[in-house]
Amino acid sequence: MSKDPAALDDADYAALADFRATIRIFLAFSEGEAAKAGLSPRQHQALLAIRGVPRGEATVGYLAQRLILRPHTVSELAKRLSALGLLAGEAPQGDRRKLVLHLTPKAENLLRALSAAHQQEIRRIKPLLSDLLDRFG
Amino acid sequence: MSKDPAALDDADYAALADFRATIRIFLAFSEGEAAKAGLSPRQHQALLAIRGVPRGEATVGYLAQRLILRPHTVSELAKRLSALGLLAGEAPQGDRRKLVLHLTPKAENLLRALSAAHQQEIRRIKPLLSDLLDRFG
DNA sequence: GCCCATTATGTCGTATTACGATATTTCTCA
DNA sequence: TGAGAAATATCGTAATACGACATAATGGGC
Numbered sequence: 181m182s183k184d185p186a187a188l189d190d191a192d193y194a195a196l197a198d199f200r201a202t203i204r205i206f207l208a209f210s211e212g213e214a215a216k217a218g219l220s221p222r223q224h225q226a227l228l229a230i231r232g233v234p235r236g237e238a239t240v241g242y243l244a245q246r247l248i249l250r251p252h253t254v255s256e257l258a259k260r261l262s263a264l265g266l267l268a269g270e271a272p273q274g275d276r277r278k279l280v281l282h283l284t285p286k287a288e289n290l291l292r293a294l295s296a297a298h299q300q301e302i303r304r305i306k307p308l309l310s311d312l313l314d315r316f317g
Numbered sequence: 318m319s320k321d322p323a324a325l326d327d328a329d330y331a332a333l334a335d336f337r338a339t340i341r342i343f344l345a346f347s348e349g350e351a352a353k354a355g356l357s358p359r360q361h362q363a364l365l366a367i368r369g370v371p372r373g374e375a376t377v378g379y380l381a382q383r384l385i386l387r388p389h390t391v392s393e394l395a396k397r398l399s400a401l402g403l404l405a406g407e408a409p410q411g412d413r414r415k416l417v418l419h420l421t422p423k424a425e426n427l428l429r430a431l432s433a434a435h436q437q438e439i440r441r442i443k444p445l446l447s448d449l450l451d452r453f454g
Numbered sequence: 455g456c457c458c459a460t461t462a463t464g465t466c467g468t469a470t471t472a473c474g475a476t477a478t479t480t481c482t483c484a
Numbered sequence: 485t486g487a488g489a490a491a492t493a494t495c496g497t498a499a500t501a502c503g504a505c506a507t508a509a510t511g512g513g514c
Contacts (some may be wrong), residue, residue, distance in 0.1 A: 197369025208385040232334025248345040277491045414462045
């Protein structure tokens with residue numbers, strides 16, 4: 181019998197494990213930085229997603245797509261962030277069912293420091309990640 | 318006053334948000350595949366980490382380092398996986414405090430299918446990730 | 455050869471958080 | 485205008501990682 185061309189060998193598994201571990205390293209770094217700022221990882225990602233898009237476009241539904249969460253989960257996330265004084269929301273002109281979220285100045289400041297640190301970390305792991313990707317043909 | 322050279326502009330935030338979103342896409346894919354196999358993401362990563370290392374090297378402590386979790390958390394993770402019939406463990410010759418974990422045939426089979434799917438998905442997002450990394454200078 | 459600090463793993467209770475089911479408000483358009 | 489859809493919100497629940505603590509085994513100094 182001939183070898184299955186799609187069969188994975190030890191090197192394939194090692195590459196997958198290394199890829200996953202590298203992502204985990206980045207996420208653990210991010211977790212730590214966010215925690216220093218008093219944020220959960222999701223809260224941090226939510227703030228970043230809002231900052232990364234033009235003002236007025238960050239609705240609950242948009243965030244749900246962007247974070248790959250259920251809309252009602254984002255609703256709770258936004259409530260917690262609002263309670264922390266990091267988010268404000270208002271209904272846009274056209275559709276009063278929607279809620280457009282925007283960062284408070286406090287959130288802008290938090291995110292500025294967090295993002296600088298993350299940018300550095302991504303630059304640090306960039307060669308690692310590139311090499312890793314090359315192991316996937 | 319001159320502009321802070323380290324200041325982040327909208328494009329920097331967008332790159333960070335896109336990078337994070339791409340990781341989230343991969344993790345959501347992985348979550349879904351793992352769930353189809355009846356595994357949590359951590360359980361999947363644990364199996365992969367064990368498979369990715371030579372037999373006999375995957376102790377609880379090693380996994381804790383690799384997954385960036387507390388050892389006692391890995392202990393519980395291993396207990397759940399054992400209850401599912403996916404892991405077996407035994408004390409190695411030298412040090413009977415340690416517990417070496419290895420996959421059962423059932424876990425090998427699950428992981429084979431999962432890993433093939435993940436390899437494909439990584440190949441799919443590889444160009445996206447590469448372009449993204451280039452946005453970080 | 456024995457003691458004790460250290461290492462490795464395990465147990466228990468708790469807090470966080472994402473989800474399903476369901477509800478409410480607003481919009482759309484026939 | 486009324487029915488159904490869309491967008492967001494509420495509530496109870498389940499999963500899981502952690503801290504604090506416990507147990508077991510090791511090994512170096514004397």
